[in-house]
Amino acid sequence: MINKISVLGCGWLGMPLAKFLALKGFHVKGSTTSIDKIDEMKLNGIDPFTVILNPDLRTKNFAEFLNSELLIINIPPGRVEDKVQFHTYQLNEIVNYVKQSAIKKIIYVSSTSVYGEECGIVNEESPLNPITDGGKAVKAAEEILQNSFSSNVTIVRFGGLIGEGRHPGRFLSYKNIFDDGNRPVNLIHQTDCINIIFEVTKHNLFGEIFNGVCSDHPTKKEFYTKAAESLNIDPPKFIDKEQRDFKIVDNQKVKEKLNYEFVYDSPLMMLKG
Numbered sequence: 001m002i003n004k005i006s007v008l009g010c011g012w013l014g015m016p017l018a019k020f021l022a023l024k025g026f027h028v029k030g031s032t033t034s035i036d037k038i039d040e041m042k043l044n045g046i047d048p049f050t051v052i053l054n055p056d057l058r059t060k061n062f063a064e065f066l067n068s069e070l071l072i073i074n075i076p077p078g079r080v081e082d083k084v085q086f087h088t089y090q091l092n093e094i095v096n097y098v099k100q101s102a103i104k105k106i107i108y109v110s111s112t113s114v115y116g117e118e119c120g121i122v123n124e125e126s127p128l129n130p131i132t133d134g135g136k137a138v139k140a141a142e143e144i145l146q147n148s149f150s151s152n153v154t155i156v157r158f159g160g161l162i163g164e165g166r167h168p169g170r171f172l173s174y175k176n177i178f179d180d181g182n183r184p185v186n187l188i189h190q191t192d193c194i195n196i197i198f199e200v201t202k203h204n205l206f207g208e209i210f211n212g213v214c215s216d217h218p219t220k221k222e223f224y225t226k227a228a229e230s231l232n233i234d235p236p237k238f239i240d241k242e243q244r245d246f247k248i249v250d251n252q253k254v255k256e257k258l259n260y261e262f263v264y265d266s267p268l269m270m271l272k273g
Helices: 014-023 035-043 083-098 133-152 168-173 190-202 220-230 252-257
Strands: 004-008 027-032 046-050 070-073 105-111 120-122 153-158 160-162 187-189 209-212 247-249
Touching: 004 014, 014 027, 014 035, 014 046, 014 190, 027 035, 035 046, 070 083, 083 133, 105 133, 105 190, 133 153, 153 190, 160 190, 168 220, 187 190, 190 209, 209 252
Parallel strands: 004 027, 004 070, 027 046, 070 105, 105 153, 120 247, 153 209, 160 187
Antiparallel strands: none
């Protein structure tokens, strides 16, 4: 039975996740790098800790933070020159302390970028071939945790994150001409991310890997055109290129093994909520 949960990284996803878990009755500890979040965490029933991994650990009370049964690691690779080396160092630091702690289970928030640009449908059994530094960094992190904790760690690979403060139309502010308009999108709403992590915890499902993306995969052209319409801004333009297959991330396992029903099963639903 899991009663105490430590959420390492209370950012855009981690903070609402920690609040949700506290409301569900868990004793929640949350980490932040910003003292500005301390009061918000206290008001929401979260025990706050200031934890900095830069990439070495810079905090005095990390052992107390780890005095829980479950650790949720939600720290994406930093915006640094060598993401792989930086994130690898961070994870090794965490592992060294976890091995000396009361932590029994771990959930690592990963990314579907570990699949790279593999064409066609990919699932949790597909080979990993990341091409971005961020993808290579989370792949390395997954391997460190699996080698260290085996059946006591579950990895959730989320697609592109959409939700409060992250309207998909925001991407259109950077440019209005896109390639590969026929490329399918692999997205997930913040609400579904939180629910999936909770379901893993509730059902005590560890030693697993789950893809977290909604079932529908409209093309970039369809989705971002609709996103522009929802914001009443000019629609983006797309350069027509040769038709080819693109990556589609399969979510069948999370629906079957967790009996999970998505709140936002299509990215187009996210434009309305």
